[in-house]
Amino acid sequence: MKTTVLLSHARHPVSDRPQLSRLEAQAIALAAEVDEAPSGLHAGRNETGVVAALGHGLTALDRLDLADTTDPLSALAAFLTRQRFDLILAGRRGEGGHETGLLPYRLAAILGLPILADAVAITPGAAVETLVVDQAMAKGARRRVTIRLPAIVTVHPLAPPPRPFAYGPMRRGTIRRHPVDGSANAADLDTAEERPHRLRPKLMRQSAGQAAGANLYVDPTPEEAARLILAYLEANGIRRYGPLNDR
Amino acid sequence: MTATFLPWIVVLMIAVAGVQIGRRLRLWRRGQPAPVDWLGGLRALPKRYLVDVHHVVERDRAAAKMHVPLAGGLVAACGFLLIGLVTGLTAWRFFWALVTLAFLAMTAGALLEIRRRYPRRLARLSGGSWQTFPFALIAFAIASGLSALFATFGNALPALELLTLILAAVGGVALAATAAEGPMRHALAGATHLVVHPRPQRFGGGRSTELKPLDLDAEKLGTETPADFAWNRLVAFDACVQCGRCEAACPAFAAGQPLSPKHLIADLAAASAGGERPPYHGNPYPNARPVGGRIGLHAPIVSAEGVIHPDTLWSCTTCRACVEECPMMIEHVDTIIDLRRFQTQERGAIPLKAEEPLANFRGCDEPNGRVLAERTDFAAGLKLPVIAAGGQTDVLLWLGQAAFDLRGQRTLTALIRILTAAKVDIAVLGADERDCGDLARRLGDEATFQRLASANVAALASVRFRRILTADPHALHVLRNEYPAFGGTYEVVHHTAFLAELAAAGRIPLSPLAGRSITYHDPCYLGRYNGEVEAPRRLLDALGLERHEMARSGKRAMCCGGGGGAPVADIPGDTRIPDLRMAQAAETGAKTVAVACPQCAAMLEGVTGERPVVKDVAELFLEAIEAAAMRPAEAVRALEVEPA
Ligand code: SF4
Ligand code: SF4
Numbered sequence: 001m002k003t004t005v006l007l008s009h010a011r012h013p014v015s016d017r018p019q020l021s022r023l024e025a026q027a028i029a030l031a032a033e034v035d036e037a038p039s040g041l042h043a044g045r046n047e048t049g050v051v052a053a054l055g056h057g058l059t060a061l062d063r064l065d066l067a068d069t070t071d072p073l074s075a076l077a078a079f080l081t082r083q084r085f086d087l088i089l090a091g092r093r094g095e096g097g098h099e100t101g102l103l104p105y106r107l108a109a110i111l112g113l114p115i116l117a118d119a120v121a122i123t124p125g126a127a128v129e130t131l132v133v134d135q136a137m138a139k140g141a142r143r144r145v146t147i148r149l150p151a152i153v154t155v156h157p158l159a160p161p162p163r164p165f166a167y168g169p170m171r172r173g174t175i176r177r178h179p180v181d182g183s184a185n186a187a188d189l190d191t192a193e194e195r196p197h198r199l200r201p202k203l204m205r206q207s208a209g210q211a212a213g214a215n216l217y218v219d220p221t222p223e224e225a226a227r228l229i230l231a232y233l234e235a236n237g238i239r240r241y242g243p244l245n246d247r
Numbered sequence: 248m249t250a251t252f253l254p255w256i257v258v259l260m261i262a263v264a265g266v267q268i269g270r271r272l273r274l275w276r277r278g279q280p281a282p283v284d285w286l287g288g289l290r291a292l293p294k295r296y297l298v299d300v301h302h303v304v305e306r307d308r309a310a311a312k313m314h315v316p317l318a319g320g321l322v323a324a325c326g327f328l329l330i331g332l333v334t335g336l337t338a339w340r341f342f343w344a345l346v347t348l349a350f351l352a353m354t355a356g357a358l359l360e361i362r363r364r365y366p367r368r369l370a371r372l373s374g375g376s377w378q379t380f381p382f383a384l385i386a387f388a389i390a391s392g393l394s395a396l397f398a399t400f401g402n403a404l405p406a407l408e409l410l411t412l413i414l415a416a417v418g419g420v421a422l423a424a425t426a427a428e429g430p431m432r433h434a435l436a437g438a439t440h441l442v443v444h445p446r447p448q449r450f451g452g453g454r455s456t457e458l459k460p461l462d463l464d465a466e467k468l469g470t471e472t473p474a475d476f477a478w479n480r481l482v483a484f485d486a487c488v489q490c491g492r493c494e495a496a497c498p499a500f501a502a503g504q505p506l507s508p509k510h511l512i513a514d515l516a517a518a519s520a521g522g523e524r525p526p527y528h529g530n531p532y533p534n535a536r537p538v539g540g541r542i543g544l545h546a547p548i549v550s551a552e553g554v555i556h557p558d559t560l561w562s563c564t565t566c567r568a569c570v571e572e573c574p575m576m577i578e579h580v581d582t583i584i585d586l587r588r589f590q591t592q593e594r595g596a597i598p599l600k601a602e603e604p605l606a607n608f609r610g611c612d613e614p615n616g617r618v619l620a621e622r623t624d625f626a627a628g629l630k631l632p633v634i635a636a637g638g639q640t641d642v643l644l645w646l647g648q649a650a651f652d653l654r655g656q657r658t659l660t661a662l663i664r665i666l667t668a669a670k671v672d673i674a675v676l677g678a679d680e681r682d683c684g685d686l687a688r689r690l691g692d693e694a695t696f697q698r699l700a701s702a703n704v705a706a707l708a709s710v711r712f713r714r715i716l717t718a719d720p721h722a723l724h725v726l727r728n729e730y731p732a733f734g735g736t737y738e739v740v741h742h743t744a745f746l747a748e749l750a751a752a753g754r755i756p757l758s759p760l761a762g763r764s765i766t767y768h769d770p771c772y773l774g775r776y777n778g779e780v781e782a783p784r785r786l787l788d789a790l791g792l793e794r795h796e797m798a799r800s801g802k803r804a805m806c807c808g809g810g811g812g813a814p815v816a817d818i819p820g821d822t823r824i825p826d827l828r829m830a831q832a833a834e835t836g837a838k839t840v841a842v843a844c845p846q847c848a849a850m851l852e853g854v855t856g857e858r859p860v861v862k863d864v865a866e867l868f869l870e871a872i873e874a875a876a877m878r879p880a881e882a883v884r885a886l887e888v889e890p891a
Binding site for chain 2: 012014015017019052055056161163164165166167168169171
C-alpha cells in the first residue's frame, strides 16, 4: 500500500526549535503497519525539523521547495495527484505554523478523496483497496470503519506512541527535493483575525444516565453520608467492592 | 628417559595449544581494526601482569594463594624444560630437582583450586569443564613431577617412569587442547589482552574511564554483530576466566534484573564462533528472558533471536563495579555501550520510557523538557550571578539537572549558601548551560551527546573562569574526562573536594556535628570513575561526624541504581537496587547516609520504610556553619533536637 505522511512545520513548545510533530511521528508508526517503505511529504524550505521523520520510520522524504509564506495547498495537491498514493496520513494541524487544521479537508476536497479523522489503528481490509480504521471517539470509545482507498486519514493523539528515533536511518534516508513551478499563491492570511489567547472554562461533562439524579442531601448523619457516597460510587462503577458487609 | 621425553612433551603441548589458539586468532582477525601499540604493550606485559593484574587478584586472598603457585609452577616448569632442551642442562640432576619443585608448587595450587570447588563450589564460579579442569591440572602436575623426580635420582624404576611420562603426556595434551574453547584459553587470550588492551592508560596506576567518541559518519553506528567489535575486544571476551567476581559485584544481578556481566562476556566469547551455542555452566541471568541463541560472526547479538536479550543490555547502570573487579581487565561498560549504541542509533530499539528523555534532549536540550532559562529559578533570593558572554569568574558553578529537581535544589541551595558565606567568586552560565549529555551518551545516543557537548564547549569558551565546580559527579565526569575529545579541557572539581579545601583552609567557622553517626555512600562516577574517595571522607571527618563504613565502600562501593539510564529504562527485577544499598547503609547502624550526587540522593530517598536519613555533604556542611553561627548554648540544643 503506497503511503505518504504529510509533515507540517512544527516547533518545539519549549525551545521553539523546528521539530517533527509528535502526532505526525505517530502517523508514521501507523503508516509502517501497512507499508514497508512509507514516505513523507513536506512543503517548505526548512528541513531541520522534518528530517527527523526519517529517523522515526520513513524511508524517503519528498520536500516541495516552497517559501513559508506560500499557501502549500495547490502544490501539495498537484504533487499528490501525480504520485497517486493509496493512503495519505496526516496529523490534525501544524504545531507552530498557521495551524488552521483545515489542510487535510481542503486537500480531500481538491483531490476528491474521502477523509476520515482520528485514527488510532489501521489495517489493510479484507477486500483489495480497502482499509480498516479504528477511530477514536469521545470518552475512550472506538469505532471501526472500513473505507475504500485512496483516502486521507488523520491521526488521533491516542494512537500508539511513535517509534523511538534512530539517528542512523535518518542519515541514510533519501530526501527528494522538488522545485515548485508556476506562481504559487501567497497564503491568504489577510482574512485571518489575530486575537490574544484567552483561557476558556472547561466544559463540564454531563454524567450519564441516572447518576445525574437527585444527589443533594442536606445535613445527613456521617453514617448516612458515607453510605450515600459509597452507593453513588458503586452505581457509577467507580467502586466495585460488592456489598458493604463484605469487608 | 624423562630427560629425553619430558621437554618434548612440553613442546608438544605448546604446539597443540598453538594450533588451538590459532583457531581463535583467525576469529580475532575478523574483528574491526584497532590502533595497538604492540611494542609498548609487549614491553609493559610483565608489569601489567605482575602489578596491575595481581592487585586485583589479591583482593580475593584465596584466589591469589591458588593462582600464584598454580600458574607460577606451570610456567616455571615448562620454562625450565624448554631451557633444558635448548642448553642441554637436562643431563644435570640439580636441574631436575628444580623442575620437580616447580611441579610441586603447581600441584599445591591445583589442590587449592579443587578446595574452592569441592565439596561445594563458590556460587560465582562456573561448573562444566571449569569444574573438571583442576583434575587435568593436578594429573599433569603430579605425573610430570614424579617423572622429574625419577630423573633427579637416576633411572631407578624405568617401568614406572614410562607410566608417569605417558600420564604426563596425556594430561598435558588434554590441558593444551582446551586452549581454544576451554579453560586454558584464559591464559593465552589473557596475556594477549594485556598486550593489546584497548585502554593501556589504565595500567601503572593510571585511569581511563571515559567513553570514546563514536564516528557519526561511520557506515554502521555501534556494534551489531561480533564482527563489529574491534579485534582486541574479541580477545578480551576470550580472556574471561569465568571467576564471577564481576557478577558478585553487579548491582543489577543482585537485584534480580536479567543481567550478569560474566554471562554477558561468556555469551560474547561464544557468539563469534558460530555453530551450536556452547553450554554455559555459570549462574543464569536472573529472571532470564528467553532468547533464540543464534550465534555467528555476522549474527545480530542483541535480539530475541540472538544470544543477549535487550532487557539484559538496558539493566546496566554503567557503575563499573564489574570492570573494577575483573582480574582479566575486561571492559564490560565499553562493551555494553557499544551494543547500546547500535540499538539506539540504528534500530531505535530502546525502552519507550528511555526514549522520552532522549526526545526531550533533541527538542530542548534537557531530559525532562524543562526550559533552560528556568534552571536558576530555584535560586531566587540567593546570590547566584549569571555570567554573560565575555564575562569572568573564579569558579563557574555547573548546576546540572539537580536544579530542576526539588531534592537536588535543597543540595544546591546549601552549596550556594556555603559559597556565599565563604565569599567565593561564583557564577553560572544560566540559559547557556545545556544538559551535559551524560544520560544521552549512556543510553547510546551518541549523536545527541556530541551535539550537546559541542554546544556546551562553545558556551564555556565564551566566558573566562579558573575552574568549574559541580555537585553532580556525572557532569563532573563528562566535563572533566569526555569533553576534552570535543575541544574542552577544564579543571573540574567536585563539591566534596571543594568543601574539603574550604574546611582545611579554615576560612569559615565550623561547629563540629559531634555525636552524629553517618555512613558515606560513594557515587560510582566520583569514586570508581574518578578515584575520588578520600576528599569526601576528609570533609566528613572535619565536620566531626562519626563515620561508619559500609562493607562495600570506596572504589568497591555498590551503586545506588541511578546511573546509565537504568532508572528510565526501568527493567523489572526482584527488588530495587537502592533498597539493597540502603539496607547496607542501615547495617552500619548510622542514622544518616551522606551522599554526594543528586542521583544517589534521589534513588536512596526513594526507599520507603524506616531508614537512615539521606543528606548531601553540602547540607551537612551548611549545618556545621549554621551551628557555629549560633550561640554555643543554642548550638548544643540544636544538636540535641536534631532528628538524626
Ligand atoms: S556496570 Fe555495573 S550494572 Fe553494569 S554490568 Fe557492570 S556491575 Fe553490572
Ligand atoms: S569478566 Fe572478568 S570478572 Fe567477570 S567472570 Fe570474566 S574474568 Fe571474571
